[in-house]
Every structure is written in C-alpha cells, then in structure tokens.
Amino acid sequence: MVNKISAPYNFVPLNEFVFVPDWGGEVSQDIPFADGEDGYIEVTWKNVSPLCVRDASGTDDKNYSMHVKMSDGSRLYFIPGSSLRGMLRNTLSVMSFGRLTQYGNKYFGHREFHTKKTDNNEYQNQMSKVRYGWLEGDYDGYKLYMCIGEADKISIKEVREIALDREYDKYKYAWERNQAIGNNTFPKKEKDGIVYRVFATGQMHNKNNELLIPEADENSFVRFCIDDEAITSFFTVYSNTSGFENYRAMLECGKRIPVSFIKDGSHYVLGMGRMMRYPHKYSVADLIENVQKRDDAAGRDLADVIFGWVDRDHSLKGRVQIGNAFASRPLRDEELCSEVRGVLGTPKPSFYPLYLKQDERPYKTYSTEGATISGTKRYRIHKGASVTTLPQGNGNIKTMSQINPVPAGQTFKMRIVVHNMRKMEIGALLSAITFNHTQGTYHNIGSAKGFGYGKMECADLSLHGFAFSEEEYLKEFEYVMSQFTKAKYSCLWSETTQVKSLVAIMSEHEDNDVRMMEMDKNRSPLQKNEYEYYKTNFSKLEETAKSVTTYLNDDDVAGLEESVKRVEAARLRKRFVVENAKIYDDIKADVKSGNFQSAIESLDRLINDMLIQGVDKSDEETWRTDIVEKQKAKEAEETQKKVEALNEKNKQQLSGGLANFIEEKNPLTDKYKVDKWKTCDSKIKQWLKKKNTSSLDDDEKQTLEKTIRRLYVEQDRSEKKDWKVEYDKNKIWKAIRGYLGEERAMSLYKSMEG
Template sequence: MSNYIKAPYNFVPVEENVFYPAWSQYLSHDAPFSDGKSGYIEVDIEAKQPIFIADGRLGQRAEGQKLSFFSHEGKYMVPGSSFKGMLRAVVEVMSYGKLGIFNQHQFAFRDLNNKPLYMNRIRQDNRPIQAGWLQKQEDGRYLLTPCGEPGRISFGDIDRAFGTNMVDYFVKGGKKNSLYDRNKDEHKAARFKYKTFSQIGAAETTYTFVPTKKGYTLAGYNDPRGMKGVLVFTGQPGLRQENRGRRSTGKGKEFIFFETGRAEIEVGPEVIESFKQAYFDYDENRQTVDWKYWSKELKKGERIPVFYNTDGVKEVAHLGLSYLYKLPYDYGVADLDPSKTVENFDRLDMAECIFGWVPNAAAGDKSGYQELKGRVQVGHLKAVGSPSLGDSVTAVLSSPKASYYPNYIAQHLDLANHLAGRYYNTYNNKDAHISGRKRYPLRTNKILENKGTDNVSTGFHPLKASSQFKGRIYFHNLREVELGAILSALTFHDSADQYWHQIGMGKPLGLGAIQVNAKLFLDGQEAADAALDAMGSFEACMLQHDANWLNSASIVELLSMAKANLYMDDDLGYMVMDQQGRQNHFKEAKNKNEGLNRYSILSGEEEGLLPLSRGEAPAEFGAEKDKLSQKIQEQQKQLKDRREQLYALLAIKKEQAAREKDRADRRREEAEAQEKERQKRAAEIAAKQAEIAAKQAALKKADEERKARKREQAAKKGLDPVKEKTQLGQVRTVVSQFIKASGEKTLAEEYWEELKENLAIAYSNSPKGKQREWKKKLAKELSNWLGDSATAENWAKEILG
C-alpha cells in the first residue's frame, strides 16, 4: 500500500443501473401476491471476533463510565433493529439498490495546499477578502455591513496600545505560554482572547487606527491619518515563532474592521445555509467554541464579525468567521450519487419494497408513493448459554469525515494508489462520483489500538469470540425473489462458511465479525429446497437485469471486505494527524497525490459469487394485476386522506405553536423592557444619590476648610493671653480684639472651649480683691462674646464655682 493513505474502511461502489422491481406499485399487506410467501427464518449467529452492541444509553453514561452490552433481564441480546440494519445494507448492495438515506449536508473545505481548489477560489479573479458585520433582521433576512479590506495589527502593537500581554501568551518563549494550550479547543478559539483581554473592548469599542509599515496601530491625539474601526480577534491555531533573519511562522496579528459608510448588503438564503452548514449548525457536538457563541449572538439579532468575498455575480458569494474560512463545495452527496443519474429514481428499489419506505426529503425524493410498511420483522437474537466478557477496550470512535475527498470521492488511481491524472476529483466536480457505501473490511483477531484522551475515548467490554445468539426473522407476503434476496444477503448467496457479516460498535477496530446461518421455515416446516429455489430466483432476476451481476464491481467489493485477510491488518489502521503538527498523513497523502483504492485491488481478493444455477426470474402478473391495482389504489386513497387530515392537524398545531411563540416572545420582550426600565430607574437613583453625596462632601470640605482657617487665625491671634490676665477688663480687651479680627460679631463656636479653659485659669490666678468684678460682670461679658445668654450663665457658674 502507499506511504500515507490507509483507512480501516473502504467502499462498495453504487451501481448506476439500479434495479426497480416491476411489482413495487402493487405492494400490499392486505392483497396477497399469488406467489406470496409467509413464514420465518431461523438465524444462528457465531461471533468470529469479539462483539459489542451498546445498550442504547450511549449519551446517558457518566464521565468515565464504560458502556454496557445490550441486555434484557440480565440476558445478552443482539437487538433486532441492529441485525435488520445490517441485513438491509447487504440487500441494498446485492440488489443494486439506491444509496438510500445519507447525510445530505453540503460540505465545506479549507485546503491551503491545493491552490487551484481553494486559494484561487476564495480570491477569485484576485479579489481581496473583505470584512463586514452580519446581522439577522426581525423578518428573517440577513444584512451585511461592509468594512472593506480588514486592517492588520500585531500582537506587540496591541500590547503597547492597550496594555495587554498577547505576546506573552501567543509568541513562543513568552512568559505565559503555559496558560495557552493548543490541544484545547477552547484555547484555540477567538473566545479565549476575548475573555482573556476583555479590558480592551474588542469587537465592541471603536478606536482610531493609523497605518504603519507592517499594518496598523492605535492613533495618537488628533492624527490626521486616523481611521475609525473595531478590533476583531480570530482563533489561534498555535504559537507564533519569531525567527530572526528568516520568515517568522504562525499567526501574529489580529484584524481591524473599519467604518466605511457603505450601504448594507442582503445575503442570500443559500449563502447563509452554506455558512451554517460549514460550521455544523445542525450538529452541536461538532460545532466550534466560536460558532456556539457567535450563532447565539446572531439569533438574538446582534451583529457578528465575518469575512466574505464575491464571485463576480453575487455581492456575497460565501463567508466565514476567519480570514481563510471554509468554502462550500458546489455539490453535495446526492448530486454525486451515480444511482441518481438514471430515470425513475423516485421508484422503489428491492430493499425499499421488502423493508418499507418513507419519503426522504433530504435525499430529494419526489415520489408519489405513500409511506410503505415493511413486510419483514426482526426480533431480538438471544444469547445461547452465558457468553463471557472479553478484555476491556478503550478507543476513539469518531464520526467519519466525508469531506476528505481522496477517500470519499472516487479517484482515477494506478495500482500504486496514485492519481492517474493531474488533479483530484472533489465535490466541486459535477461529473465526479462518491466512492460508494462505506463498509469495514474484516480483520483477523488482532484488535486495532486507537486510544485518545479521556474526554474523547469510549470504554466498553465486548463479548468474547465464539459467543452465540439465536433468533427469528418473520416475513409476510414476500414474493419468492424477495425472499431469495434476504436469504442471499444473510448467507452471501449460500456461502456463509466463507464470508462474514459485521455488526455493532468497534468495526473499525476489528470487532463485530459474525457468521450467520439461516434456515427457512414455511408452514412451520424447514424448507431447505425452497430456500435454494428462492435464492436461485433472485439470482436469475439479477442476471436478467445485469448479465455480469455475479462478478459486478459492487458484489466483488462486498465479498472482498467480508473475508478476513491476514496480510491486510497493518493497512487497516488510521491515518495520523497529531496536535503538534509533527505528523499529518492527510496532508502528506494529498502532497503525494495518493487516493484510497478499491479494497479488492489492495487485498487481491477479487472474487465474485458462485452461481446456484436453479430458479427462474419472477413472472409478470396475470389476471390478479387489475385486482391488485384496484386494491392498492383504494389503500393509497385512504392513506392520502389520512395524510391530508394529519397535515391539517399539523397546520393547526403549528399555528397554535406560532401563536404561543408570539406570546412568549411578547412576554419576554415585556420582561426585557421592564428590566431595562428598572435598570434605568436604578441608574437614575444611583446618579442622584451620587450627586447628593458629592454635594454633602463638598459642604463638609468647605466647613472643614473654614474651621481650618479659624484655627490658623487663632494660632496667629489666639486666646492664650486670656489665661495670663488677672483682671476682667484686661480679658475683655483681648477677647474683643480677637472677635473683631475674625470679622464676626460674636466668637465662633470652635473657640468657645479654648476661651472657657483660659477664663477658668485667669479667674483662679486673679487676686481676691479683683474677683468681685469677675463675679459681678462675667456672665454679662460672656453673653456679649458668645451671643448666647443661657450658655453664658452656665459658664459663669462653672468658672466662678
């Protein structure tokens, strides 16, 4: 095999020549076919490798808790739904069925190494990438405010302008490198920067910037070159490496969205849908940290920063959250499904006839058929005896990345797995085809190790190889050829001893291989010959449709992957892309123009089915055709009437829900308005209180300043001389001069205690002959000095004793 391309999976190509049974329009549970058969198939399963089927509580387990095998009342079982899904998948392949149900989301890509595919497209005709603000309107439209080409500003200039420390965080060798972990999605996201450096108001506050030699920086006061704009952060995939004398690597700048004054642009709904799908808006488990935040803001009607470009026709042809954002492919899975290129795609294929059918709007079904109930029911298969648990397995069971076109799109490859042409087929090629139905080639008993961190790993205990199960498949009114299709799928056309099915979790790791033995029972009796006749009828029918059916590409690939090949184990591992970027097999494979070849070529297992050489293709209907047709038309009319009733009821419920939503929206808006009004009133009260407090503080300060002046005046022309006087007349002179100097009519209160103390000393030092005058005139003098006769009387009593 090649150096880098390998995978634990491969593909069965989808046949363009789909087989549509002629009797599909006459299917009924009430009007039996003349050759319709009813009965059951007894199924015995033996696990050839450890097997594990989860108990259905996949999303309910506690962190670190291992998954349990499906069981009921303490007995292990293979769920009927799991076995039915496995069986139907093989029937679809062997009967040339349509692709069926698949992921119809439009993929997006960012392939910086493929210039013709990505770089030439995102900058078509050398158009520079633009910046803008996207906002959802109340009427559901999306408007974009253009900001022109975004400006760039380095981490260092941001730090100098705003006092942040981005260099310490994101430039290798910085003091805070340890606080940034590129292995954590939340650290690589722009939200990490917004939270860490929130003090600068990024994406909210408008600043003025001026150009420099290498970008922009914050403008100085009244700089005539200034341009108003908002600083916008995007993610940080790794540390910046500054290299002196040679080119530095890694992201070292952020973006500026300028105010341009240009008119808003309406973004088309198809562009918005592609934008949302590129960020997995339909799958919360695959969404980035930034998308989870910005999408909520967008739904609330807030503006979010985006980058976009035009294709020369649409003003906004595509957009994203980063400068080099993901571009939507031109075509989806359904567009490149080869089975859709033929006429009558809206007819039912064999698997749909047998197992039932409902319209799949995502896959583009436009059939006039009503829903069809299946004529096959699969019960749980119960364990035989008491199977033992094997060794514990801990592995990463990740979702497929169908956007990786070297594998998921059919390529023209040589035997060395390299492109035979110059360019890859991608989802942008209208004439390209998807690789087919994904399946996992059987491995030997060696279980592939695929461990990851605790938060992405799944732990479980599979049952040991040799575990056995037994159950039944019940069928009703199947034509012989349909019964043959089921038996052929179960036994790989009577070759169950050579080929194995796979079921349950862990198929990429080498788990789940089972050998299936089936016995047909009609009227309660085993019918081995009838089983061979039915498979022969199916074989004849398919050979009539395609003479090369036994050795067709889909049959060969199905069988090649259903046969364990000891020599392929090492080539069925996972490609490596470690978080530090030291290994990236996905990138290297593209650089080497490698692709995933068909498994039959890789393994050398290019075998077809062996013919049974018995049975005939089903005959067309005779006289019963009209009767069946009339019966079916009556049933379809009843179903149509019922569907119209259901649609009417659904419309009523939808209208009720819309009214309830409107009421809820109004209540929410009223509550928000009340809360805003409450906050406004609280802010006004707080402002008023602050104003009052400020006035009080000012008055207090003025009073303290006045008192300070008085104290200073007292220090210069104080009342101290009073205590040295022995005669009241002398005291009167000192006090009167002091009052006059203060510019007041009476003595200020702050000097009262000082006067009182000095008067007491002066009186005590006065000769007894002079004290008569004190006793006679002190109260009167005090009243004149203080301007308060009551206080004067009290003081006189205290001083004179």
C-alpha cells in the same frame, strides 16, 4: 516508510441502474399477494471478535454493550433489533442494486487557495480577496454587514490579559475561543474612532496574533442580503467544527457573528478567519447523481418495498419484524474483555482520495467536473478474532471513548418475522443474512467495528412456516436479479462488480490492509501524517474481487437469455404505455363514442412509433383488428338502416299510388312538383323501378294521361318547341307511346289536338 493508502473500510461501487420491483406499488399489509407467505426465520449469530453495541440507556452503563441486568449482578447481553435491521437492510440494498439514499448531503471546503488549480489549470488566488463582516439572521433572511476598512490584529498575549475568561488557551477551535473571549471590545484609535472586537480563528502552529475587526455599526457598514446557497454551503462546510451549533444558535436568536467572506462574482462565500474554507463546487448529492440519477417517478427499490419507508408525503410499513438477538447466557463483568480506550473517529467524507472514485492521477476532488463518490461504505473484516488498537489522538481523555467489549465466541439468537412476502423477497432477505452462503464472509456491527470489533457470522439459520427450502428462495432471488443485471450489465448477478466487491470487503483482510492511517495533523508527512501525505501522493484502495456462491445451474443460465428478452420487452412496453397514456385514453374514448376511423389513425401512429423504438406491438395490432371489425360492423349496420329506410320510403310512396308520385304539390307554393315532361319522365322511370316492373297498369295509365294533359296545357317554356313538333317526330310523344302504348297514346294526342 509510507507504502500505500490504507483504511479499515472500502466502498462497493455505486450501481448506475436501480432495481425497482414491478410489484412495489401493490404492497399492502391488508391485501395479500396471491403468492405471499407468512412465517419466521430463526438465526443464530456468533461474534468472532469482541463485540460492543453501546448502551445508551443510562450514564452508568454507556460503556457496556446492550444488556439486561440479572439479579445476581451478571448481564445478559443482546444485539438490538434496530441495529440488526440497519445492518441487514444496508446489505440487502447493496445486493439488490438499491438506490443510495442514506447519506449526508454536504458541501466540503478546502484551504489550498494558493496551491489549488482550477479546472482551467489556473492557480486560485483568493487569499487577497478575504474580507470581514458580521452575519445576522432574521425573518427576512440572512444579512452580511461588511466592515469598512481593513482588519487589524492583536497579540494573543494581549487577548489573554484582557479576556474575562482566563481559560482561553485551552480551546483549540475558533468557535470556542470566541466564546471564551466573550463580549470584550478593544477600543483602538483610528482617524474615524472605530471600535474593534476580537475575531478568534482557532489554534494554529506558531500563531501569535488574533484578528481585530470593527464592531458592527449600521451607519458605517454596507449591508448585503446573502442568498440561500451561500448560507447552505457555510453551514455544511463548518458543520463538524467544534462549537458550531452554539454559533448557529446565536444566529437563530437574532445575534450577529463575525465571519470572513469572499465575493466571487455576484456570489458570496462565507467562512471563519483569513484561512477560511472555500467550498468545493459540488455537494455529495451532486456526485451521487453523476452516476445514479434520482427519479422519484421510477418507484421504490427492493429494500424500501421489504423494510418500508417514511418520507414527507408517503409511508409504508415494512413486512419484516426483527427482534433482539439475545446471548445464550449471561456474563459476569470479570468475563468481559479488558477495558478499551481510544478515539473512534474516522476520516470525514471530505477526504477525497478515499471517498471519491479515483482512477488515475491527479486526484478528483469535489470541484472536479464529472467526479463521483466511491460508492457505499462498508467496514472491512479483520482476520480471525484480531482487533486494531484504537488511536489515542492527542492523549486528551475527553476526546476518547471507553468500551467494555463482550468476548468473542458468544452466540446470540434472534427471530425475524415476515408477512406477505413473495418468494424472491424472502430469498433477498436470506441472501442478506448469509451473503448467499458465500464461505468466509462476515457481518460487522456496533462500536469500533472499523477496528475489528463486532465481527459476526451466521452460525445457524432455520425457516418456519414457509413453502420452499432455503436454497429455492436464494435461487429465486438470484434468478430475478440476474434478469435485471443481464439486461443492464450484460452479466449474471453473481458476476457483477457490486456483488463481488461486497463479498470481498466482507471477507478477511490482512492487518496492514485495514490499518487506520495516522491522522494527527500536527505531524509532518515524514512522520507519517498520512492523510496529508496522500493528498499529494496518488494512491487508491485496492480490493481483490471474490466470487459469490451461486445457485443457478446451466439450464437456468441458458433460459435467462429468453427470460431477459421477455422482461426487457415488458419493461420497454410498460414505459411506452406510461409515456403515451393520454393517446391510449383518447383512442379508448374514440372507440367508446364510435369514432373508429380516428381511433385507427391514432393507433397506426402508435404502432409506427413502437416499431421504431423496438417495442412489442402485438397487443396494439390485435386491438386495431378489433377496432376495424367494429368499424365494419357499424358501417354494415348503417347500410342496413339506410336500405330499410329506403324500402320504407318506397313502400309509403307506392301505397299512395302514382298520383301522389307525379301529381304531388309543394305545400308552400301550392304548385305541382312535376311541372314539365322531363321531370315526369324521370319520375315514371323511378316508379317502375320501385315497383320492379316494366309497364304501367290501367289505373296508372289514366293517372299519367291526366298529368300529360296538365303539362300540355301548362307547357314549360323550355319544352314548348318540343310539344309543337309533329307527332311522328316528337320525342315527348315517343316516350309517351312507350308508357301508354301506340293506340292509347294516339287517342290521347288527338283528343288534345282536336
């Protein structure tokens, strides 16, 4: 009886937030960090269960684990550095909340046309819409030639009789059967004389007929241009089907292949046969981005920064070199475990009950809005040295793998060389090797690890050439990660679901929990065709959380709150500065050009935005004070220059005497600038102020008398009446008396009137 869903693997929940080290952009092979260290780590591994990292170097040894043949016929086994590198990088990425990038971005298909409900709770009825045609690819894209008229059928018995390849029956998949049939055509009399060809659709229970579809004829076919999305989903949905690459190669060579299709609105969905696979709405990448948004501008995660990366535009060499782990002694073939045969295949990611996060019934599928993947796949650890019998499939030896495992209990030694790595990074690497020295946790590696093979424990570890102890490095990594998780998840790193799930998966499980479910599709649910059974009977994988070893003490934890505040404040500030980089540049340009008021106004707006967003503005306020001081200094300098210029002008005016001041002429009109008494009076007052005196000297009085005589003779129209008023009551002469004195003014008056 089926009890619960089980699998030899489980998933570490995908982290929504990615830890991006702020020093990632400064990593260099040539320019060391001030606190960068060089050294090497020696690690001794012990395989707790039989091990096989298969040798791909030659056909004779492909079933053995990687090894070097010795002169006496024994084999010195080793674990390749590349395999260890992948194992440790994957573990480090999970433990450091890295970005999930290692996945196949595929669309998956389904055939439940008549039972599958849509998001609107309406039953799909696509079966009746299936049509047939021929797909062709060329330099101008892909074209679909739609058959005119209905498809027909031909008995498999007749196909066997006519097909040139008599091995038709041995092929299970449509692609193989179409190849077996070859280019045979089956003339069939119709009213229009259409020639039909066989469209084999694969091996099915109680199947008696194959499809017949008209041969391609441009004169009687309707041609459609097929968009990239339809082609992408077609290729990915059928990519794992046997023989697919042969059909794809035919397309690339300009040949046509038979396809079925459904017109869904303005979009075409391509498939093979009447029971074609209809693509789900979302791809793997779509479901990942429902949790972990891809932000290329955010920077590289810790695994990239340590191990390096290569992409289309950029690359970085890693600062970790991982060597092969060689066994402590060679083994003769008779010392190996007995030969193991079986099918190493596992369920495909299309099996949504496991590969998608399931909370409650009904199951979420790749067409469910908001669905997410379960997380990062990790193979569970079997108990002790136990292994699970490999599935035998349908008994076909061609589908089986054969391995000759290395027995449990062997030791393998390796060296990891690090260059220019910071304390936290070294701690991350050590934590990935030892799972933070959490008791009862193991790695697994190599072929058949899903069946218990390749269970590895770190038996010994030593540091060489480093400045700190192993515990200090682990503590530094945990502290930095706890700063991140406190800010993002409100808990310590050791308390996060991701870390607890990882160490739980990598701890020992009972046999029933790691059992591979029966997957023979020819068996009914009652016969434990469990994959079919659990598509309709809700169940989900369970994992008991496990605590990870922590190196933080109470004082460390108490100090984290303040540290987190500082880190978060720095993060917010950095993001704000990046987002407003142009404004900062404009302010700097204004300051450089002396446009201080504009700089202050822009800075005030920035400070106000920072206040609203809760960003630390202390640096900007200090900057503003500095700019204000510069503005004041500039204004004081400009005022001083004006005073000096005025003093210089006064000095020049005084040096020419009063005559130049009140007897000056306009060079363009040759007329006196002082042409009436009112102007003269104003000028005399200015003169006295410039000289800082209250009276004119004798020479100045003579100059004034000369000017008065001129103004009296050339009286301005506006002042003629004023000049005619008798002396005692005349306001002009009253002012003149103030400058010349009573006696001198009267004498001047009489001389002018006499």
